[in-house]
Amino acid sequence: MSTSQEPSPAGPPRSLSPSRASDFMQCPLLYRFRVIDRLPEKPSEAATRGTLVHAVLERLFDAPAGERTPPRAKSLIPAQWDRLLESRPELGGLFEGDVDGGRLARWLGEAEALVERWFSLEDPTRLEPAEREMFVETELESGLRLRGVIDRVDVAPTGEVRIVDYKTGKAPRPEYSEGALFQMKFYALVVWRLRDVVPRRLQLVYLGSGDVLTYDPVPADLERVERKLLALWEAIQQATESGDWRPRPTKLCGWCDHQAVCPEFGGTPPVYPLSISPAGPSEDGQGRMGLDQM
Numbered sequence: 001m002s003t004s005q006e007p008s009p010a011g012p013p014r015s016l017s018p019s020r021a022s023d024f025m026q027c028p029l030l031y032r033f034r035v036i037d038r039l040p041e042k043p044s045e046a047a048t049r050g051t052l053v054h055a056v057l058e059r060l061f062d063a064p065a066g067e068r069t070p071p072r073a074k075s076l077i078p079a080q081w082d083r084l085l086e087s088r089p090e091l092g093g094l095f096e097g098d099v100d101g102g103r104l105a106r107w108l109g110e111a112e113a114l115v116e117r118w119f120s121l122e123d124p125t126r127l128e129p130a131e132r133e134m135f136v137e138t139e140l141e142s143g144l145r146l147r148g149v150i151d152r153v154d155v156a157p158t159g160e161v162r163i164v165d166y167k168t169g170k171a172p173r174p175e176y177s178e179g180a181l182f183q184m185k186f187y188a189l190v191v192w193r194l195r196d197v198v199p200r201r202l203q204l205v206y207l208g209s210g211d212v213l214t215y216d217p218v219p220a221d222l223e224r225v226e227r228k229l230l231a232l233w234e235a236i237q238q239a240t241e242s243g244d245w246r247p248r249p250t251k252l253c254g255w256c257d258h259q260a261v262c263p264e265f266g267g268t269p270p271v272y273p274l275s276i277s278p279a280g281p282s283e284d285g286q287g288r289m290g291l292d293q294m
């Protein structure tokens, strides 16, 4: 599940989560808008459906193993949607104007289909997760703090650890799977540092397409991720001090909520809320560092 770090408003970044690390790799300016300016973003039906499905899959494990059936899981959807609306009332705006409730009903039906598909990929009657929605945080020797929320951790009687993440979208094509695995290796590194155990398996469960992607990491993989995160963090710190956050336009701009304040779309970013170091903007420009190639 995607997660977010929570720096105080208009404060410098203090830690890194997989989603924010991906933001910076995608577009440094997007990272700034989300982490430093904390600009609001409109909730989307797809992301909210993902949150709802995650909540249902988590809560299903409250039931005894034999009762973790598709009807039971689907019956949890209305109550979990109510809980979500209670904690984030702005989500109600997603279905504004939906007078006959048809759009909401269709959306809930899509959530049901995703929950149902899960049963063709995993058998919850045979699983007893050690952790669900586990918040993890660790500090590397360099002082960089890593944090995030792991959907599910399974621990075998032999002590082997499996990290599982649910995705409500479709599995990426093989040539793009490295990006999806980055988040899992990030979590594996955190678990390794916290528990001194390299997870045996990383498992991505794609409910949108009905695929399961697995990867068995070795220490060298996680050391590589650690080096990459340290380089990323250094670039983030340089940008924080210089105020030089470059836009990096890609086709993903189509999903960005901040086009109105993005120079690539004729906008002007808000006044930078942090003080800028006397050295001024770096000539290197983190936007050209090719972090995705590291």
Ligand code: SF4
Residues within 6 Å of the ligand: 027, 029, 030, 247, 248, 249, 250, 252, 253, 256, 257, 258, 259, 262, 263, 264, 265
């Ligand atoms: S519109 Fe594109 S370039 Fe501009 S901030 Fe968003 S992701 Fe970056």
